[in-house]
Amino acid sequence: MSAPASNAGYDEWLDALAAGEGFALACPDGHGSLPPRRVCPECGSTALSEEPLAETGTVETYSVVHVAGPRFADDTPYVNAVADFGPVRLTGVLRGAEPDVDAVAVGDRVAVGVEERATDGEPLVVFRPADGEQAVSRPADGE
């Protein structure tokens, strides 16, 4: 598969995330957003600066994806998650936990980095259970 077309702003953001220097954009009022961005979508401020992401994020929701498009065909099943990293939430694939709804929970702590998609080797935002955290074999609550 050919290299993806370049997307200025996003590509640099992904490179920074891969280097462990992930950031979000923030306006003076502290609204977070992701690049490329010229205006704070919350308040309209154009004074945006780069703020480092929190060391670890908190899973706010997740799903276990069994059916995906061609670009993720060999990645299934995988856990897709939205995690809060301070100024912004990030969306990515959670690795290092079984792709099982009971192996992950809202509130789990995760680190973020960049790895490769199994299907085609393209870069992928990946969460992994934060050090010292147990993210497997959790008993199902309810039911």
Next chain:
Amino acid sequence: MTDVRVAGVGLTHFGSHPERTGRDLFATAALRAFDDAGVPREDVEELNYGNFMGALAEHQGHQAPLMAEAAGVDCPSTRYEEACASAGVAVREAVRTVRSGEADVVVAGGMERMTNLPTDEVTEGLAIAADDLFEVRAGVTFPGAYALMANAYFDAYGGERRDLAHIAAKNHANAVPNEYAQYRREVSVEEALDAPPVAEPLHLYDACPITDGASALVIVSEEYATEHDVDAPVAVTGTGQGTDRMALGDREHLARTPAADDAADAAYADAGVGPDDVDVAEVHDCFTIAEVLALESLDLFEPGEGIGAARNGVTTADGALPVNLSGGLKAKGHPVGATGGSQIAELTRLLRGDHPNSDRVPDAEVGVAHNAGGTVASAVVHVLEVAQ
């Protein structure tokens, strides 16, 4: 301001018609709408046409003039694209155009051709309604996005898969008598629970099918209907639209849909009615959880209360507030760019009394239609009323 009437509605069968071209599907719906309306094609002053993925499915951009030609109308034509809400915005613009006095007769609707593509390409095609950089590249699929919302909802308010399965069973039961529906067969709650997972917590019967189909409405001014003796007993009395941040992760709340809140508030205010006045609703249940979010945005249920509505029998066909008597996107089918027009066509038939499920709501006077795009970054709500 001119009052707006639905003079006629036209639908194709919703289902798997991989060999049928988009132009043939839309022409079929449009001709049925003219026939239903008794309005001559020469009187049409504008065509508003909704379509989402025609460039992928048929390698066909610039579809509006093609569809005008196919429908046999000679007037300005425009394509509207707002993902799954494409036809909803096409109808809304028709309502606004007629109200403004710019035109007396506008055709609005839409078409989607999907089953001619392999399933994985449709999955990829639908995903582009999400943010490509920060969602699609991060593994978000269309069902996956709603699965994220479902889990966020369960976490915030409670609920379980069985509640969602009751929504699937309800909408499948409603589709049985609907001649236009893709799946005219009942699905039990247990069958829905046992189906294979797509994006957990959503399983196969939580998801709408892949569908080909078209919808068309003839929208006229009240004056035109009176002058030309057109029987148009249903009025569009309210329209509203809302927009939210594109990516789910950027929303204020992962288990609510503020764009639909805004659309509903505007539509109710426009019509001068409130949620308590609503007798029947067609809502955007692309996934079972989406019906829950829609009912809460329409203020028909409080946040956290919509999840039990089908299981408790409130929104079933014999309940106090029947929802998706057409079968919904879930069982009637979801030809993406046609859906918003189809909802209004079904609601019009329900209110006129000529829908196979009209006997479930014999006294209904106020109906509401809720059409959403993507993960509800776009939403359109219309209020329909039986005109006195």
